[in-house]
Amino acid sequence: MARVLVLIDTGHGGQIDGKYDPRAGGRKFTHPDGTTIFEGEFNKYIATGIIFELTKLGIPYVHLTPEYEDRTLQTRVDRANKYRRKKCFFLSIHANAGPAPNVGNGFEIFTSRGNTKSDKIATIIGEEFKKMFPNKRLRTDFTDGDLDKESPNFFVLRKTAMPAVLTENFFMDNFQECKNIMMTREGRNKIIDFHVEAIKRVISELY
DSSP, rough: OOOEEEEEEESOEETTTTEGGGGGOOOOEEOOOOOOEEEHHHHHHHHHHHHHHHHHHOOOEEESSSSSOOHHHHHHHHHHHHTTTSEEEEEEEEEEEESSSSSSSSSSEEOSSSSSSHHHHHHHHHHHHHHHHHHHHEOBOOSSSSBEEEEEEEEOHOOSSSSSSEEEEEEOOHHHHIIITTTTTHHHHHHHHHHHHHHHHHHHHHO
């Protein structure tokens, strides 16, 4: 494999006084049965799992947000752009939630506008998601032929100086997805695994 640096960004959400707290930039959702998910904890778990697997594979990475406290979007971009002269790409890990009272389902990948290497990375991630979760919805926009959604609004995608994608891994406010995937070890490990398989493909096919 080519020596490509993977920049891992743990999506927003962090701790206050040692506990994950939505005031730290993330969200939480509590279902009627009491099941409660904190986006910060979920994002950190997935990102840490990806990093563990990359370490075993010998794939170089930088964890841009290793702290348990949240970091600003500008801080994330500044940390990423220190590596702009290296062969690298940026991957931001998130959990989704629909605007109330709507409840969404499935998996999304976002890139910034335009036809770039980010779109190719997103397509590979989408393909690996469908291999791991063939019966789950890949929420995508095919207007430009890629398996991603393009957004002008995500600061970390607009301001990073390298190919960048952001994954939204199921919906916290969807009871079935939360209970059966996002809050289970098996479900989380599957999310980690398809990201890792995608990273391997991105390095071997695009670099």
